[in-house]
Structures are given as C-alpha cells and as structure tokens.
Amino acid sequence: MKPTRLSLAVPLAAVLAAVLAACGATSSDGGSGPDASAADVTVTAAGMAFDPGTVAVAAGETFTIALVNEDAMPHNIAIYTDDSKSEKLFEGGMVTDGTVVYDIGALDAGEYFFDCSLHPDMTGTLVVEG
Numbered sequence: 001m002k003p004t005r006l007s008l009a010v011p012l013a014a015v016l017a018a019v020l021a022a023c024g025a026t027s028s029d030g031g032s033g034p035d036a037s038a039a040d041v042t043v044t045a046a047g048m049a050f051d052p053g054t055v056a057v058a059a060g061e062t063f064t065i066a067l068v069n070e071d072a073m074p075h076n077i078a079i080y081t082d083d084s085k086s087e088k089l090f091e092g093g094m095v096t097d098g099t100v101v102y103d104i105g106a107l108d109a110g111e112y113f114f115d116c117s118l119h120p121d122m123t124g125t126l127v128v129e130g
Helices: none
Strands: 041-046 049-051 054-058 063-069 078-080 088-091 098-104 110-115 123-129
Touching (some): 041 054, 054 063
Parallel strands (some): 054 123
Antiparallel strands (some): 041 049, 078 110
C-alpha cells in the first residue's frame, strides 16, 4: 500500500481560520506502510505518551513528522501556536496501529505545542530553529 501524505501549507502572515479540518491518514499494515526513517522527525506514541517529548526542525522549510503508534488505541498529532491551543496550525488524521507520515508546511522560528486530539494529556514541544 502506498503511503498517503498529508499536506497543509501554513501561511506565515495570515491567521489560520476554522477552515482546518481533520485530515485523513493511512496507517501501516505491518510492512507496506510509510517508512518512519524517511521522515524529518519521528514521534512514537506508547504508553499514552509521546517519545521524544521535544522535536526540532528547521524554520522556513516544509517538513515531515512520522507518528509511530504502539498503543492499542488511535492517536494523532495536532500542532498549535502554544499550549493555550487557541490557534491550531495542523491536525493530522488518526492512526490506530502502525505509522503515518504527516507533511507540515513551513513554520516561523519558535516553540510550538503539540498533542493528541483524543488524549490531551499526550503533549510535546516542536522547536522550529532558524
């Protein structure tokens, strides 16, 4: 099965509106799914936590995040400007088991917050360096 990549261009000057909806995703079926090693960063969901809790990418460049779900329940990654969650920049589709690779638009340098939409206690930090 060919992996499905999700893409969302993040306009740096515009405020993102409620137009953002949950994106679909394709999970791996145990061997023919997306290759996490090809992503810019990889985050594993295991034991109702993200590992690592902090990931870094370059500013001003699109990037990919592989989510490897090792739990028996669905997870995703949603990225916000900060932990108030007042401005959502990206929400990836759920993956029940296996791996999904999300394409994320370029972001300005800074520190961003991410979580699982279904499990808000699963959180992390995205550092955009530049």
